[in-house]
Amino acid sequence: MAMKYKVYIDGQVGTTGLQLRQRLEHHPNIELMLISEELRKDEAERKRLMNSADVVFLCLPDEAAKEAVFLVENPNVCIIDASTAHRTNPLWTYGFPELSPAHRQEIAKAKRIANPGCHATGFIAAAYPLVKLGILSPDYPFSAHSITGYSGGGKGMIQEYEASDRPDAFESPRQYGLNQTHKHLPEMQYVTGISAPPVFTPIVCDFYRGMETCIPLHTDLFLKKVTKAELIAYFQDFYKDSNFIKIAHEESGFLASNLLADSNGLTLYIEGNDQRMTITSVFDNLGKGASGAAVQNMNIVLGLDETESLI
Ligand SMILES: NC(=O)C1=CN([C@@H]2O[C@H](COP(=O)(O)OP(=O)(O)OC[C@H]3O[C@@H](n4cnc5c(N)ncnc54)[C@H](OP(=O)(O)O)[C@@H]3O)[C@@H](O)[C@H]2O)C=CC1
């Protein structure tokens, strides 16, 4: 019989928590520790469950996640936090195993893992290799726009979008983060090592799940002069061992944000021509952008096949 590990999800009825639960209910190596509805905010019961788990997922707002960490006293417990709270904390490991073998090895032995933010996942998947391979300087004036389904805003935004009396404005794409202080900017800079955060334009639209994050590339500012074909070859090589990150080209001329909804995949589309290019990450904000990545990190920590219970 398969070895079973005990897993507790704090925030099990939230948007990310429910997604995690669905994935873990069929995981052959996981025994889910569920908390009763009446006690799900009871500190003593949460503490008891957390300290008897092998892995604890935090699917809570940032402040609640910070407080929850202090409830864990058992040094053997691994915490995987889905919130923004610890992503640039050097005592925590950033959970993006595809960036290098060293990133993956660090995750495998970590007890504190910060799961990447959704928009940040799309940005970092493209920007990290560009800088690492010396194609762009860390001083390149990065910008990005990122289209998200409304589930990205959690229970509150889902209710607003699905209300019968919602404003007409919700039918059209809505730009936000207008003051350039989006909560994912610090991790975008921290993980890629770029000199300044990108000019970042998130856009929420009237569909449930899915995301595409697009970085414009001015080829005259390339540090290493590469053609589009060469850039594609560099990315194919960078992600050649990845189970989830792929490189593709869209023939139709249209790139939909919900192409990878319900999966843990992330596809990078390198489009344009040798003068002006774009590189776009397409994935699921609730998949590789949240609970899919969290399950992948858990599988790595537990020494399991990283693709277990993920598509
Ligand atoms: N939605 C997304 O696409 C993504 C979300 N995240 C992050 O994941 C975390 C959760 O987000 P999301 O699932 O969207 O949010 P939701 O608002 O959908 O869910 C949060 C859950 O946490 C519960 N909660 C709040 N405070 C406490 C507490 N003190 N003790 C126990 N439970 C508590 C809430 O309870 P109640 O139901 O009573 O309100 C709710 O069920 C956030 O930090 C978010 O930023 C990360 C990546 C993507």
Ligand SMILES: CC(=O)N[C@@H](CCC(=O)OP(=O)(O)O)C(=O)O
């Ligand atoms: C549509 C919407 O509001 N999306 C959220 C991102 C999702 C999220 O919860 O971000 P974390 O991964 O950092 O927790 C936002 O842009 O703030």
